[in-house]
Amino acid sequence: MLSLREGSIIVVTLLVAVYFSLNTSSFLTSANFKTLLPYFAPFAIMASGVVFVMILGEIDLSIGATYLFAPFLFYKLAHAGLPLVPAVIVALIACMAVGLVNGFFTAVVGISSFVATLGMLFALEGFTLIISHGEPVETPGAQVTTSTHNVVHVINGVHVTLPTTVNHISTFARIFGAGVYSELIWALLVVAILQTVLTFTRWGLYTVAVGSNKLGAAEAGVRVRLVMMRNFVLCASTAGLVGILEAVRASSVQPDPAGANEILFEAIAAAVIGGTLMTGGSGTVVGALIGALFLGILHDGLILQGVNANYLLFYLGLAIILAMTVNVYVQRVRRGAGHD
Amino acid sequence: MTEQMPDDVLRVENIAKRFGPVTALRDVNLHLRKGEVLGLLGDNGAGKSTLIKILSGFQKQDSGEMFVHGQPYAPRSVDAARASGIETVYQDLALIDELSVYHNLFLRREKVHRPLPFLANREMKRQAREALDEIGINIPRIDVAVARLSGGQRQAIAVARTANSDADILLLDEPLAAMGAKEGSMILDLVARLKQEGRVSIIMILHNYVHVLQACDRVSMIQDGAIALDKPTAETSVEELTEIVVNEYRRARQQNAAQH
Ligand SMILES: Nc1ncnc2c1ncn2[C@@H]1O[C@H](COP(=O)(O)OP(=O)(O)O)[C@@H](O)[C@H]1O
Ligand SMILES: [Mg+2]
Numbered sequence: 001m002l003s004l005r006e007g008s009i010i011v012v013t014l015l016v017a018v019y020f021s022l023n024t025s026s027f028l029t030s031a032n033f034k035t036l037l038p039y040f041a042p043f044a045i046m047a048s049g050v051v052f053v054m055i056l057g058e059i060d061l062s063i064g065a066t067y068l069f070a071p072f073l074f075y076k077l078a079h080a081g082l083p084l085v086p087a088v089i090v091a092l093i094a095c096m097a098v099g100l101v102n103g104f105f106t107a108v109v110g111i112s113s114f115v116a117t118l119g120m121l122f123a124l125e126g127f128t129l130i131i132s133h134g135e136p137v138e139t140p141g142a143q144v145t146t147s148t149h150n151v152v153h154v155i156n157g158v159h160v161t162l163p164t165t166v167n168h169i170s171t172f173a174r175i176f177g178a179g180v181y182s183e184l185i186w187a188l189l190v191v192a193i194l195q196t197v198l199t200f201t202r203w204g205l206y207t208v209a210v211g212s213n214k215l216g217a218a219e220a221g222v223r224v225r226l227v228m229m230r231n232f233v234l235c236a237s238t239a240g241l242v243g244i245l246e247a248v249r250a251s252s253v254q255p256d257p258a259g260a261n262e263i264l265f266e267a268i269a270a271a272v273i274g275g276t277l278m279t280g281g282s283g284t285v286v287g288a289l290i291g292a293l294f295l296g297i298l299h300d301g302l303i304l305q306g307v308n309a310n311y312l313l314f315y316l317g318l319a320i321i322l323a324m325t326v327n328v329y330v331q332r333v334r335r336g337a338g339h340d
Numbered sequence: 341m342t343e344q345m346p347d348d349v350l351r352v353e354n355i356a357k358r359f360g361p362v363t364a365l366r367d368v369n370l371h372l373r374k375g376e377v378l379g380l381l382g383d384n385g386a387g388k389s390t391l392i393k394i395l396s397g398f399q400k401q402d403s404g405e406m407f408v409h410g411q412p413y414a415p416r417s418v419d420a421a422r423a424s425g426i427e428t429v430y431q432d433l434a435l436i437d438e439l440s441v442y443h444n445l446f447l448r449r450e451k452v453h454r455p456l457p458f459l460a461n462r463e464m465k466r467q468a469r470e471a472l473d474e475i476g477i478n479i480p481r482i483d484v485a486v487a488r489l490s491g492g493q494r495q496a497i498a499v500a501r502t503a504n505s506d507a508d509i510l511l512l513d514e515p516l517a518a519m520g521a522k523e524g525s526m527i528l529d530l531v532a533r534l535k536q537e538g539r540v541s542i543i544m545i546l547h548n549y550v551h552v553l554q555a556c557d558r559v560s561m562i563q564d565g566a567i568a569l570d571k572p573t574a575e576t577s578v579e580e581l582t583e584i585v586v587n588e589y590r591r592a593r594q595q596n597a598a599q600h
Contacts, residue, residue, distance in 0.1 A: 200458045200459055201452075201457060201458060201459060202450055202452065202457065202459065205439070205443060205447075205450065205459065208436065208438050208439060209436045209438075209439060209447065211438070212436045212437050212438035212439065213434070213435070213436050213437060215432065215434075216430075216432065216433070216434035216435060216436060217434070217436060217447075218398070218418075219393075219396075219398055219418065219428070219430045219432070219434035220418065220434045220436075220447045220448050221397075221417065221418035221419045221422060221447075221448040222447070222448060223417075223419075281437070281438040282438055
């Protein structure tokens with residue numbers, strides 16, 4: 001099932017991990033594993049959705065905007081009196097509507113997805129600024145409450161009762177991003193489900209068909225518009241989900257379009273690094289997960305190495321180019337060795 | 341007007357189709373009898389492929405009517421045409437390069453498991469293998485992407501796709517175009533075999549008149565957006581077909597010269 005492309009990015013990712021293990025004392029620790037999670041789990045989820053759009057040969061530039069929009073809508077809905085889980089569901093349905101609009105303009109009207117989703121990027125970020133009045137909000141259901149209990153300690157054989165503060169996170173928050181492994185579990189779930197859809201269902205088959213030969217797929221009877229719109233809807237919903245998970249994890253959310261657009265590029269980078277072609281027809285969700293892991297390890301490792309914050313992006317960029325070069329080389333070696 | 345025949349599986353009346361300033365089809369009348377192989381001829385740009393695409397549900401005519409088994413036939417999609425028993429090999433083959441041979445063979449007719457609709461890949465592979473072996477075309481591995489195959493192999497897969505269906509009307513748009521002599525005769529053998537079984541009726545676009553006389557029961561020629569000739573192959577010859585085309589060419593040239 002694993003194709004050549006992601007096979008080689010696995011090798012490259014392992015090389016990077018080994019490098020940081022040898023060069024820092026703290027890379028291979030469980031504490032660092034937890035630090036690493038937010039650097040890759042959210043991107044893995046978003047990149048999974050992006051893969052479905054990119055296999056079509058299309059792009060969705062509005063996922064950062066959707067990522068930003070979802071938690072603010074969730075906030076509004078929760079404050080309007082909707083219970084938390086229904087508020088999440090309605091917010092995600094609104095994100096799907098955003099995806100449907102993207103898909104409609106791309107597949108039915110015939111605007112290029114680059115332009116259609118660029119328009120959506122600005123419009124939706126603007127809309128988010130309008131409804132949030134540019135003010136940050138506290139994420140509903142994600143507030144940490146503390147309470148004080150009297151706890152009996154045994155000290156030197158003597159029973160002592162001491163007041164102790166305990167932090168409470170709601171079950172909702174624990175599930176939707178605030179639990180230490182919450183985003184990781186979401187990521188693994190989303191990747192497993194979407195890779196299954198891509199490899200083992202007609203949905204996936206038609207996605208590849210449309211991306212590889214749109215006219216031919218249509219001639220064979222594939223409903224090209226439906227396939228395209230469906231994938232834009234899927235992509236937007238993964239972005240909305242991550243937006244909410246991250247808002248819950250941080251317990252507040254800033255109306256920050258610049259940050260959101262950075263997320264957009266990292267998600268697309270994860271998909272591309274994971275072997276999804278910019279030109280369509282080919283890509284895997286597992287690859288996107290590994291691409292996200294690669295970016296996460298790079299980010300985390302560079303910080304552990306004590307790289308100055310000003311240099312971080314610079315090194316990150318160089319490392320991506322270097323890694324993709326090695327990736328191409330590894331592919332060539334494997335192709336030469338195999339009967340491919 | 342085509343005369344009404346009780347054993348017509350397909351009838352086309354006064355079909356016209358324009359693309360902006362280009363009139364691809366002006367007034368086409370055509371019929372296909374049960375079990376018959378009809379050769380459709382015509383110059384490049386005569387509108388043959390356009391007619392096929394209208395019949396296959398991929399494009400819609402501007403005017404005119406169609407009938408399948410005597411019933412009005414106005415397919416709104418390729419799926420709808422397929423439901424009426426029509427399968428098509430398009431001139432561009434409509435193959436998906438990135439998909440395997442067997443996924444291409446079953447595109448839009450996939451076998452899936454129940455109740456969860458996962459692709460029944462093993463079943464499709466088995467049937468694809470059988471279908472290709474039956475044609476006799478040499479495709480060693482059916483799980484490779486069709487991008488890796490030769491032009492002739494690709495064309496064979498496109499033909500096998502229709503032959504392997506349970507359609508009773510097959511539309512083959514230049515099924516021999518990319519083929520060598522050996523592959524070409526395999527396809528013609530397949531057509532002959534299908535004809536012998538008597539289940540399907542076929543419209544086939546060919547350019548080689550020898551093939552036409554060998555494989556078809558009847559020929560129709562499109563010229564100037566309408567059917568200019570409709571004859572049983574037994575009553576025509578390579579010479580006659582060639583003459584018609586050459587005369588048409590001369591006439592068109594004189595007309596052109598007169599205009600300038
Ligand atoms: N989708 C289309 N858009 C514009 N013009 C077309 C289209 N399809 C066919 N045509 C034009 O219609 C005419 C007939 O084309 P076609 O049916 O492909 O001819 P043939 O298959 O007989 O060679 C040509 O002039 C062609 O350029
Ligand atoms: Mg043609």
